Amino acid sequence: MTPGDGTLRDSASAPKRGDTYSINWRLVLSVVVLQSILLVVSPPLVVFALIEVMIFALYASALNLLLSFSGMVSFGHAVYFGLGAYGLALSITHFDFPIALGIIAGPLVSAFFGLVYGILCVQLTAIYAAMLTLACAEVTFAVVFQWFDVTGGDSGISGHVPTMLGLEPYQFGLVVLCVVTVAILMLWRVVYSPLGLTIRAVGQNPARAAALGHGRKSVQLIAFVISAFFSGVAGTLFGIFHGNVFPDYVGILFTVDGLLMVVLGGLYSFGAGIYGAIVYKLLDNLAAHYFEYWQLVIGCIIVIVVLVSPSGIAGLVRRIVSRIGPRR
Amino acid sequence: MLFVQVLQGVMEGIFLFLIASGLTLIFGVSRIVNFAHGSFYMVGAFLTYQIYPWIAEGTALGFFATIVICGLLVAALGLLFEIFLLRRVYHAEELMQLVLTLAAVLIIRDATKFIWGLDDVTVSLPDALAGAAVVGGTYLPTYQLVMVGVGVVVLAAVWGFLKFTHAGIILRAATDDRGMVALLGINQAHVFSSVFAIGCFLAGIAGGFAAAFESINYLLDTRVIVLAFIVVVIGGLGNLYGALYASLAVGILKALGLLFAPRLSMVIIFLLMAVVLLIRSLRRTTE
Numbered sequence: 314m315t316p317g318d319g320t321l322r323d324s325a326s327a328p329k330r331g332d333t334y335s336i337n338w339r340l341v342l343s344v345v346v347l348q349s350i351l352l353v354v355s356p357p358l359v360v361f362a363l364i365e366v367m368i369f370a371l372y373a374s375a376l377n378l379l380l381s382f383s384g385m386v387s388f389g390h391a392v393y394f395g396l397g398a399y400g401l402a403l404s405i406t407h408f409d410f411p412i413a414l415g416i417i418a419g420p421l422v423s424a425f426f427g428l429v430y431g432i433l434c435v436q437l438t439a440i441y442a443a444m445l446t447l448a449c450a451e452v453t454f455a456v457v458f459q460w461f462d463v464t465g466g467d468s469g470i471s472g473h474v475p476t477m478l479g480l481e482p483y484q485f486g487l488v489v490l491c492v493v494t495v496a497i498l499m500l501w502r503v504v505y506s507p508l509g510l511t512i513r514a515v516g517q518n519p520a521r522a523a524a525l526g527h528g529r530k531s532v533q534l535i536a537f538v539i540s541a542f543f544s545g546v547a548g549t550l551f552g553i554f555h556g557n558v559f560p561d562y563v564g565i566l567f568t569v570d571g572l573l574m575v576v577l578g579g580l581y582s583f584g585a586g587i588y589g590a591i592v593y594k595l596l597d598n599l600a601a602h603y604f605e606y607w608q609l610v611i612g613c614i615i616v617i618v619v620l621v622s623p624s625g626i627a628g629l630v631r632r633i634v635s636r637i638g639p640r641r
Numbered sequence: 642m643l644f645v646q647v648l649q650g651v652m653e654g655i656f657l658f659l660i661a662s663g664l665t666l667i668f669g670v671s672r673i674v675n676f677a678h679g680s681f682y683m684v685g686a687f688l689t690y691q692i693y694p695w696i697a698e699g700t701a702l703g704f705f706a707t708i709v710i711c712g713l714l715v716a717a718l719g720l721l722f723e724i725f726l727l728r729r730v731y732h733a734e735e736l737m738q739l740v741l742t743l744a745a746v747l748i749i750r751d752a753t754k755f756i757w758g759l760d761d762v763t764v765s766l767p768d769a770l771a772g773a774a775v776v777g778g779t780y781l782p783t784y785q786l787v788m789v790g791v792g793v794v795v796l797a798a799v800w801g802f803l804k805f806t807h808a809g810i811i812l813r814a815a816t817d818d819r820g821m822v823a824l825l826g827i828n829q830a831h832v833f834s835s836v837f838a839i840g841c842f843l844a845g846i847a848g849g850f851a852a853a854f855e856s857i858n859y860l861l862d863t864r865v866i867v868l869a870f871i872v873v874v875i876g877g878l879g880n881l882y883g884a885l886y887a888s889l890a891v892g893i894l895k896a897l898g899l900l901f902a903p904r905l906s907m908v909i910i911f912l913l914m915a916v917v918l919l920i921r922s923l924r925r926t927t928e
Binding site: 386437439440455459608611615 | 674726729730733734735736737739740741743744745746747748750751752754755863867870871874878904905907908911912914915918919921922923
């Protein structure tokens with residue numbers, strides 16, 4: 314793959330005439346209002362599903378910052394997700410933090426590990442870098458899984474924080490909605506800021522970006538840490554949602570979930586994580602309910618997306634909007 | 642004790658090489674990182690379980706015949722996968738290729754669950770291979786020694802194929818510079834397909850052999866693919882001889898790790914991979 318040859322990539326990130334990168338507040342507001350109404354009127358079971366979708370939308374969006382924009386592939390992103398939950402749990406059980414402080418500690422722990430592992434991983438490129446993220450993830454998983462005295466090993470940690478902070482499901486859903494919305498808006502600001510432009514430039518063509526004075530390593534490291542931090546926010550929320558934490562949260566399955574969501578959603582678009590999380594979790598909840606072999610279904614859908622519509626759901630949405638929307 | 646453990650490691654290393662060689666050959670020629678390789682291995686194991694009772698169960702000859710047949714069946718499956726799916730993404734992004742093979746992992750795993758269920762199954766060894774030999778004061782199962790022999794034979798066959806046959810020369814050339822091979826008028830699609838089939842064949846027979854010494858279930862794919870990847874990465878992607886040394890190193894390290902620090906054996910192997918990757922990158926930047 315030579316840098317800058319992806320037509321997909323170019324069409325998604327090149328500014329189109331009439332497009333602005335300022336936040337579409339009307340859209341954000343309507344989504345938030347709609348989601349709030351859904352949360353309030355739905356029965357608890359649906360509310361749980363909605364909460365999970367929101368948390369994973371943030372996690373996948375954070376991963377998407379790497380995949381779509383910075384030119385990196387992470388095969389171990391569950392580490393930063395899971396360490397958010399572990400950061401919360403361990404700071405409370407081992408350092409006697411109050412819950413509020415623990416919630417802040419979670420994402421910071423993720424960001425810290427993002428920094429440490431990121432420094433190693435940006436030394437390499439392409440598939441080798443991806444393999445190193447996998448190695449870091451597996452080592453972390455092994456430590457979490459086996460350091461029984463601290464992490465509780467296989468049985469995890471629970472009881473450190475009341476499930477959903479002791480709130481009603483819909484109330485907690487509203488809290489998650491606030492946090493996730495703010496976090497995703499912040500990610501949007503990152504992607505479409507001068508920093509984001511640099512990240513995208515490095516992602517598309519490291520050599521040209523270097524010629525402009527932007528070294529690949531430092532820029533990718535910044536993207537990596539930001540992504541780890543927001544994954545940690547999602548993980549911390551997930552830890553509070555379930556009131557526990559298990560080694561699985563750090564494991565390869567959560568990594569694969571994130572990757573599949575982003576590809577399903579559509580690489581090289583900002584919304585990939587959000588669309589992907591909605592569809593993936595919907596399938597997870599529905600298909601798993603009616604059909605035992607739902608991974609077969611998701612596998613086939615992914616194959617179709619990769620072969621027929623590489624721009625994923627985001628591409629589909631773009632096409633529909635441009636067809637029915639007002640002409641510019 | 643140490644000697645036996647090292648021997649165990651060598652055996653495991655040779656076995657790993659059966660899987661890793663296919664993976665690294667495929668990457669070398671077509672630049673595809675094939676996550677589904679472990680799945681083909683698993684299919685080989687289950688097919689052996691399925692077919693062995695039909696072909697002279699209990700005899701050593703029937704056992705080997707079964708494994709070869711299963712290898713061919715898995716190669717056919719791999720060929721179908723390559724022709725109908727993988728071929729369409731050779732020019733797409735790396736990530737798309739990865740995700741496609743990842744999707745194949747999901748599909749094959751659920752299909753396996755559907756066909757063979759969730760429980761562990763085992764293949765009983767033919768009587769001729771079930772004994773044990775005394776080596777250095779300890780018993781070593783005959784079967785493991787046979788597997789080492791088979792591993793060496795396969796290794797020699799692959800080496801001879803690459804070194805002396807016309808197809809082998811084309812494969813080596815394609816690993817070096819596939820554009821140039823295409824310019825010489827050699828049909829690239831055929832090269833890619835055949836290397837994929839060969840890789841799957843190796844994975845299939847490895848799975849067949851594995852079926853006889855451990856219980857197999859639908860989780861076999863992930864158990865093996867991670868280790869195979871480590872081997873391939875340490876050896877250098879696309880480097881067959883590197884993969885051989887790395888298989889032996891990982892096999893021995895794993896066996897010794899089990900002896901001295903059982904809880905850390907996987908961690909040690911991952912650290913080895915991380916260190917090799919980083920050292921290689923340092924050397925590249927200082928050159």
